[in-house]
Amino acid sequence: MAATPDWDLLQSLHAVLEAGSFSAAARIRKLTQPTLGRHIDQLERQLGAPLFLRSPRGLQPTDLALAFRQHLGDMAAAAATAARDIDGLISGEGGVVRVTVSEIVGIEVIPPMMAQFRRAHPGIDVELVLDNKNADLTRRDADVAVRMTRPTQNSLVAKKVGDLHLGFHATPEYLEAHGVPTSFEDLQKHTLIGFDRAYPEIVDELAIGGGLDRPVTRDLFSYRTDNDVAQLAAMRAGVGIGVCQTQIARRAGLVPVAPHLFGFTLPIWICMHETLRGSPRMRLMFDHLAKEFAAYAAEAP
Template sequence: MASTLPWDLLHSFLGVLREGSLSGAARLLDLTQPTVGRHVAALEQALGQPLFTRSSTGLLPTEAALSLRVHAEQMEVAAAALQRAATARGDEVRGTVRVTASEVIGVEVLAGVFAALREAHPGLVLELALSNQLQDLLRREADIAVRMTPPEQGQLIARRIGSIELGLHARPDYLDRHGRPTSLADMAGHTLVGFDRVTPFTRAGVKRLGGITRDSFALRCDSDLAQLALIRAGGGIGACQVALARREPPLERVLADQFSWPLETWVAMHEDLRQNTPCRVVFDALVEGLSRYVGS
């Protein structure tokens, strides 16, 4: 096996893994199908073992391919981080910065921050990765993270913004039709909006809701944005950030004295990026924008 494997071979390998075919990988990577095929064949020759088998549904990864996936993805993350770092030019606010945040924060709060950043610094390229999964800043899966839990990894610069409060809300006309609950027990007679899959985060939330569980939700979805849309559409009662509920159209809070869930909010980045001008500018803008939101 060659002592080093060209990144383009591994890039094509990941494309085939994700798409399940040479043609799909070619479209994903903006390459020709023969080029992707040559890359996979060259990688198989270098490794001395097959990576895919043909089936009626496409290309199936072998055990060897599956075992290589995590390592290739780590290289992909490192290559992307290298490319972002290479675009930074001294003290200029120019280059690519990747930010990860939850769906709701990214769409409802950070979109305005990003728009203002681009207006002030046209040389910035901003990548927004929306996910409720924690991205690993030490592995440089992102440059900056907005998190609802205190960062536990070392080697991070972290700024605590404050607490974002979650409360139970519904559209006023829904409550006009179905009544306003006076206790958590009254919620049994309402359409509730909530999660589908149980996670440690959702498990912590339902502990605050007494006897309400996943089975209590008539409208289930794991997308926080979709849950918010269902509440705003008048579908029922669900958890929503209190600051968002004040926006147009306003939502009405219920049982404020019985359910309140403060989420600590942090902005974090790897300490190696302290001297990276674009990252520092974006970090400061996120702190300022989120601080305004928390105080609203």
């Protein structure tokens, strides 16, 4: 290789590796597909070896392309960090803050908090990432995260602000029609709403709680979906009994079911990378979420 490849070409390679196709990568890069294809062709000429193979299964990266993947991810994260840090120095409290939360929290809990934040800080744009998997804050997949597990990375600033209580809930109408279960045996006679293919932590909590005469598998649930929001919608519609946060259940008009049988708590942590503590807008968001989620946790009985 005669010279270091141009960063613009490497960004196109990274986009193809992440997206899996030229067309999707072109949309990510905001380029035409022919332009992106020329970037890959030029990069292959510079490297003297192919980066992708075309097959009936689609685009297959070569070992050379895969060797670039981790390095390009790190470079992209570093570039994003530099851009945001420079933007923070220039714009002060203005700019963008990228926040990541779980799907259920992003839809049911955080919107009023963000409305309040935007009223107080109209110069700060908010990007909200809904993902039940923890974003990698060290790679700047997001700036600030709300997590329900204790952070383990040493490079994070993290604050526990309270606990969430979860338990069985249903509509009053469902319970009036089908009765209120008083034992796990009764509970298993009801329409239970739960997971399909995923295996969430709640399953372990059910097993630890004891009292079930069978393993906790998907077959225990007669209404199955891996989407927490869809489970809540089913509870609201009166499909059956499911598990959700006490605060969300109360707001949705649901009532607790057999709290003496089952319930558990999850911690609420607000996190950001330690390099962001000097950014005014990041600090504003961190402090705002810490305050609001502490109040949210205090709503629980």
